[in-house]
Amino acid sequence: MRGIKSLFQPKRPSAAVSYQDVWGSDSTLPFGHNDDAIAALALPMVQACVRLRATTLAQVPFKAYQNTKGRLELMSEQPRLLADPSVTVTPSAWKRQLSTSADLWGYALGIVTSRQGAFVTGLEWVSPENLKHDPFEVGKVAQWYRGGAPLDPANVVVIPSALVLPGSPIGRAALDGTGLTELANMARKLARDTFESGTPRMTITADRPLTIEQAVQIRDSASKNWRANRPAVLGAGLTVAPLNLKGEESRILETLHHVRVEICLAFGIPPTNFGLSAGPNASLTYANREQNIQQLMFESMNSGIVDIEEIFSRLLPTDQSVKATTAGIERSDLAARTTSTVARVAGGILTPNEARAIDDLPPLPGGDELRSPTSPTNGGPQ
Numbered sequence: 001m002r003g004i005k006s007l008f009q010p011k012r013p014s015a016a017v018s019y020q021d022v023w024g025s026d027s028t029l030p031f032g033h034n035d036d037a038i039a040a041l042a043l044p045m046v047q048a049c050v051r052l053r054a055t056t057l058a059q060v061p062f063k064a065y066q067n068t069k070g071r072l073e074l075m076s077e078q079p080r081l082l083a084d085p086s087v088t089v090t091p092s093a094w095k096r097q098l099s100t101s102a103d104l105w106g107y108a109l110g111i112v113t114s115r116q117g118a119f120v121t122g123l124e125w126v127s128p129e130n131l132k133h134d135p136f137e138v139g140k141v142a143q144w145y146r147g148g149a150p151l152d153p154a155n156v157v158v159i160p161s162a163l164v165l166p167g168s169p170i171g172r173a174a175l176d177g178t179g180l181t182e183l184a185n186m187a188r189k190l191a192r193d194t195f196e197s198g199t200p201r202m203t204i205t206a207d208r209p210l211t212i213e214q215a216v217q218i219r220d221s222a223s224k225n226w227r228a229n230r231p232a233v234l235g236a237g238l239t240v241a242p243l244n245l246k247g248e249e250s251r252i253l254e255t256l257h258h259v260r261v262e263i264c265l266a267f268g269i270p271p272t273n274f275g276l277s278a279g280p281n282a283s284l285t286y287a288n289r290e291q292n293i294q295q296l297m298f299e300s301m302n303s304g305i306v307d308i309e310e311i312f313s314r315l316l317p318t319d320q321s322v323k324a325t326t327a328g329i330e331r332s333d334l335a336a337r338t339t340s341t342v343a344r345v346a347g348g349i350l351t352p353n354e355a356r357a358i359d360d361l362p363p364l365p366g367g368d369e370l371r372s373p374t375s376p377t378n379g380g381p382q
Helices: 003-007 021-022 034-039 044-058 093-105 181-196 212-227 246-266 287-313 335-345 352-358
Strands: 062-068 071-074 107-116 119-126 129-134 144-146 156-158 202-208 238-242 319-323
Touching: 003 352, 034 044, 034 093, 034 212, 034 319, 034 352, 044 093, 044 246, 044 287, 062 287, 071 107, 093 107, 093 119, 093 287, 202 212, 287 319
Parallel strands: none
Antiparallel strands: 062 071, 062 319, 107 119, 107 156, 129 144, 202 238
């Protein structure tokens, strides 16, 4: 039971600490140590969170728009940076690489592989395992190294995670500094030792005093027979009683549940997305699944999507900008989405072609004009 109690009693700092103390002072180790990210990914709950965020981002279309007389118009021919930026993986896998790197290491670093004039057309993400950098200085471009070799800063593109500390152009990994990886491994090891032990959890009681040597001999003899799946023969005066593990099992399961919920919260993901109740009175129902999707986008995805929009826009000509369309991710069902779209077109918020673009439908002739809410075709005054 001592091991279980230690899971619920973390050491408290003896004095006030600054964020530098929490995160560490060595700027060349963005996740504490390079192997911490891989160790975190070994946890099934971390895999699930990283996979959910990566697959969600992969479904978000990023489109380039041309600024024409103050109005943004979707470009008929999309820049290669958005349409097909990598020669090694598909555009969808490319976005999953970006998301996974930012989640595990706190940033994604891409190396420019091709340009059209001064503008980027090809970009490949590289593993932060082989990356280091000089100490960051405010107002100066960071010098990065890959395998010890310096990288040309003009060919380096960095996208940070959501948690960006002052004075640093990169973010922090979702689990960095939380201790959840260590806590999860402790709980899993304790559960494995408890439930997979080859020896039953029992006590052997003697009706007379025993020396230490006698007690050890009886214990080892019984354990050897139990592990060999043979019945143990005990002498007179010895009785066997199983330990009551219900309380211990309950605490282990409670710890594992607590760790999984905390991991979800670290990634900004509603625990109910994975069938976990966030509290004793919480429940997962069909009615709140739509709220889960909206909460996932708002708390976990949107800030990173905005970063991508802004950084990619910098890589294109100044009269072009990148915008993401998240309506396809946030939509719940066809009926509700259709009703909303029809209302926005009728209300003069969207043009018919803008509404069609949400579902990747081609434009129609005459569909680029906003409809007046007072138009007779929209039920307005005759």
